[in-house]
Amino acid sequence: MSTEMKTADIALIQRILPHRYPFLLVDKVVDIEGYQSATGIKNVTMNEPHFQGHFPEKPIMPGVTIIEAMAQTAAVMVGTALDMADKNMLVYFMAIDKCKFRRMVVPGDVLELKLTTTRGKPGGKVWKFSGVAEVEGDMACEAEFTAMMDLPTA
Numbered sequence: 791m792s793t794e795m796k797t798a799d800i801a802l803i804q805r806i807l808p809h810r811y812p813f814l815l816v817d818k819v820v821d822i823e824g825y826q827s828a829t830g831i832k833n834v835t836m837n838e839p840h841f842q843g844h845f846p847e848k849p850i851m852p853g854v855t856i857i858e859a860m861a862q863t864a865a866v867m868v869g870t871a872l873d874m875a876d877k878n879m880l881v882y883f884m885a886i887d888k889c890k891f892r893r894m895v896v897p898g899d900v901l902e903l904k905l906t907t908t909r910g911k912p913g914g915k916v917w918k919f920s921g922v923a924e925v926e927g928d929m930a931c932e933a934e935f936t937a938m939m940d941l942p943t944a
Contacts, residue, residue: 796822798866805876806869807862812839815859816866825871830863830903834895851895856931857886860921863903868939872912880940889933899925915939
């Protein structure tokens with residue numbers, strides 16, 4: 791892997807992220823530009839467990855899971871650029887800022903998570919990202935967030 795990698799399929803995502811069902815929230819990451827930007831793809835389906843209770847009569851993807859999907863996209867982008875597959879990288883939220891929700895995300899939607907790094911460099915622990923989640927070109931959510939990358943030393 792190198793900064794030349796432009797796409798991460800589900801197999802590579804699972805080699806970078808520790809998340810698994812029901813909390814793996816990104817199906818593919820495309821348009822990876824090193825650790826600068828990337829777009830995550832989340833296919834929203836009715837069989838996801840949060841729809842049983844949020845809400846039974848009107849299933850809506852919880853906003854916190856949209857933000858988590860953004861964070862997972864950012865982790866895959868950085869993990870791909872820094873060759874972190876199979877190296878047990880962990881990422882922790884430190885802050886979420888300027889978060890706004892603009893439209894509901896429902897089963898059948900394809901969520902596009904467009905992420906840009908605003909602060910961070912190889913070897914650094916604290917990274918900042920700006921993200922926009924869209925469905926068919928309509929903004930569903932926007933947020934800035936800070937994360938700590940717990941990168942393996944060996």
